[in-house]
Amino acid sequence: MSPLRIQVNGEVREIAGPAKLTDLLVHLALDPRTIVVEHNRRIVRRDALAGTSLAEGDVVELIHFVGGG
């Protein structure tokens, strides 16, 4: 249970390892149905989130739709 230091939306965050992307979303209380996950610059589809492991130093972007023109 060593903590992983990862970068999420530009901020350094710690999460208990080993962890999958789904664990990160649960940790952040985010609903995977309304967001898209980019992991080290690669888009991870919803059905692949549970199978994608996080590693120390990973860069994750969590994006969604907001108001815009």
Next chain:
Amino acid sequence: MIHAQSVALETMDQPLTIAGRSFRSRLMVGTGKYRSQAEMVGAIDASGAEIVTVAVRRVDLDRSKDESILHHLDPGKYFLLANTAGCYTAEDAIRYARLAREAGFNAFVKLEVIGDKETLLPDAVGLLEAAVTLVKEGFQVLAYTNDDLITALRLEDAGCAAVMPLASPIGSGLGLINPYAIRTIKRRLSVPVIVDAGVGTASDACIVMEQGVDGILMNTALAGATEPVHMATAMRHAVLAGRAAYLAGRMARREIAVPSSPAKGLIV
């Protein structure tokens, strides 16, 4: 009554077809800068728009509540068009477009590659580069561009589904600055021409539609009005009026007066 007549006008006209998808309304609206989500929903509803634009941004991690706009817009009711607003390079715009396609419900993207922070004018070179890549990846690209014919032609050649020249800079409310350029682009392109950005009030929208373009997209003109819902109603009518006037064919301009009443039968 006015409402019923407007709907009749909408159904009388040909639908707007972009990449094989047909839309009844020629007015598209953005979702940014509203004072509240309720006001936004009210304005979109009053506008009659079917195509509604949204932006792609990072989730705010410090917010406990999910503020995704999808909670307020029914994707079954509106066609959500993601934009790449805020991108200054082709690379960024391509990244945003891919994320949007994954988050969204269709392969349409309103492509913006901005070249300058002060004017928010499009970067034609980056725009074209991004358009070529995204078209190859199967996107239906609606390209936000300058009112420049050659760029518009290049975007059409690149396979864009629609070209979106500006009326004037984003959020400026200056109205249609160069009707000649917009008419030329419309005349020379085969894909739909949707004027995007710059309208401030209903007369601006009407003048834009009178040029014969296929549609218009606006955001700040509604969100920045004192009463966005009422302005949305005004814009709906203005777009219909401008379209109807274009289809009707205006009279010729002349610089001398021609009496409307008969010259014959005057009491002398």
